[in-house]
Amino acid sequence: MKNLLLALVALTLYSCSSKPPTAAAPPPPSLPVASVVSGTQTTYQEYPAAVEGTVNVEVRPQVSGALDKVFVDEGAFVKAGQPLFKINEQPYRAALNNALANLHAAEAAQGNAQIEVDKLTPLVANKVVSAYQLKTAKAAFQVAKANIESAKANVSTAQINLGYTLIKAPVSGYIGRLLKKQGSLVSPQDAEALTQLSDVHNVHVYFALGEKDFVSFKEQYPGETLKDKLKRLPPVSLLLADGSEYARQGKIDVIDGQFDKTTGAITVRASFSNPQGLLRAGNTGKVRLSLQHTDAIIIPESATIEMQDKVFVFALADSNKVKKLPITIVGKSGTNYLVKDGIKAGDQIVLSGIDHLQEGTVIHPEKTADKVAAVAKN
DSSP: OHHHHHHHHHHHHHHHHOOOOOOOOOOOOEEEEEEOEEEEEEEEEEEEEEEEEEEEEEEOOSSOEEEEEEOOOTTOEEOTTOEEEEEOOHHHHHHHHHHHHHHHHHHHHHHHHHHHHHHHHHHHHTTSSOHHHHHHHHHHHHHHHHHHHHHHHHHHHHHHHHHHTEEEOSSSEEEOOOOSOTTOEEOTTOSSOSEEEEEEEEEEEEEEEEHHHHHHHHHHSOOSSHHHHHHHOOOBEEEETTSOBOSSOBEEEEEOSSOOTTTOEEEEEEEEEOTTOOOOTTOEEEEEEEEEEEEEEEEEGGGOEEETTEEEEEEEOGGGBEEEEEEEEEEEETTEEEEEESOOTTOEEEOSOOTTOOTTOBOEEEOOHHHHHHHHHO
16 A cells, blocks of 8 residues: 555656646748848939910901901911911991091191191281281190091091901911801900910920928929029920820929918929920920939838838847838839938848838748849839
């Protein structure tokens, strides 16, 4: 019995002292790592834009009447001085004839007044008639002379109005829609113009910068004054509605003097050459501004993670542990970010597989030359 009790105690002590085998720890994840590089990089910003001709005028009648003839068709190219419309001239021809008749009558009246002055002058000298009669005759002569001037002015007005019945192109350009057809009554007070005429040999492209973008615009480009900055701005590109890039580059030449109170934006104008007439007034697109960054820290967008409106990267620290670092982005070029603060050239960051990484996680860095080169090139 004593031996049995000792055996049970020994068995109990053995079972308590034995431990289960420990499970092997998983190996650290292998993740690609590359050194951060710096270099010269160009970033682009795009803004919605509208195209207008350098001269974009409304063609309106300056006299009222029936539209007798339309000499052009919509979309046609016309030269300055080319006839566009003809208004019925008969009332204005009659008004000119009437003005000419009044002029002739005034000239005849002046002749009679001159005869009267010539007749009375020697009579007054010989004291046959009183000087009062001569003064009256001379006053009548002055009235007749003034009537001639008034009649000449009426003739000029009638000639001008008659000339207005033929409406000519004020500039060379393309005809817009013809809103009035032959036979329509037209008037200078019409709400709509007869058509619009656009000179598009050169075009103005207008876009808007918000207050924040305008401040960045002034800070990013060289020059002490806004005028200096405009002179040193690089050429800009125009993206058409189909996404293609217009073949010629333009130049920003005007910035509006004040912000629009409604939109909080300021208007900027870029000028483009348009010798082939591919751009027309009313076209839309996007203006692309370029900005060159020297010694910029460049990292791929895929190496970042965004949390609570902040962007982070995982940098390799001592003992192959990763450290989550916030970075400041100043621009984007393709699939790369340009970094202002947070990391520096030479730091090593994890390129991919960062979605489930935590601060302090140990990894096995895969450092391959092609990935480093890829970061530097992109």
